[in-house]
Amino acid sequence: MVEPELIKNAQAGDRDALVALLREIEQHVYRTAYYLLGNEQDALDASQEALIRIYSKIHTYEEKAQFRTWVQRIVTNICIDKFRRSRPSVSIDEHELVFQAGDNVEAEVMSSFDSEEIREAIGKLPEHHRTVVVLRYLQDFSYNEIAESLNLPLNTVKSYLFRARQQLHSLLRDYQKGGVRG
Structure with a gap:
């Protein structure tokens, strides 16, 4: 601080x-x-x-x-x-992204995947979803701080995070089933 x-x-x-x-x-x-x-x-x-x-x-x-x-x-x-x-092809690598244990959906989903799969999935998210995920889970911003930082309404931030989690869940489920990477 x-x-x-x-x-x-x-x-x-x-x-x-x-x-x-x-x-x-x-x-x-x-x-x-x-x-x-x-x-x-x-x-x-x-x-x-x-x-x-x-x-x-x-x-x-x-x-x-x-x-x-x-x-x-x-x-x-x-x-x-x-x-x-x-508009580059974004591949997040080299660093770990750790989801907070209090986020039940993420904890369950992420527990069965290695960090490379998580980074790849995050890299496939649309820019606005990836941004809120990074601020929330990497920078540990509250929803209000994300809203203020991005100059978005609080409900929009919540919606983006909800959709991002759904997309991550879907992407990671495909990995677990042996889905195609890339």
Whole structure:
């Protein structure tokens, strides 16, 4: 969690505070970019672009939103723009995506699959579903934080997550039955 005083000092023009702030958030920014874009180079590019935007727009941050939500909105929007421009084939790999034990459907479904199958299935989700899944299960955002971060109504976020879970369940069921990958 970022110290509020660090944010205020950065907004006031304290360069050391701004550098410290960017260093504190860079891992979270990269992690989100990686899971949304699916490869290291694109994630590094998006992370750099997000950090530059945060650097140049820190003065516009208002405390009515959580800082991490504001940061995630920036990185998510950059990733969505990159995705729309290039429409790459997204394959999420190298990192584990762990679903929370409290989510019964996910826990049951995911318990019988290895992480590669999960990553492949997530990579096949439509962009908006993949985005909410990453924010919810990777970044541990609440539904309200996702709604605020993506500037969506709360019910839309719930709907996207519900549909994403249905799609994941279907994709992973196909894997379990020996379905075709790819």
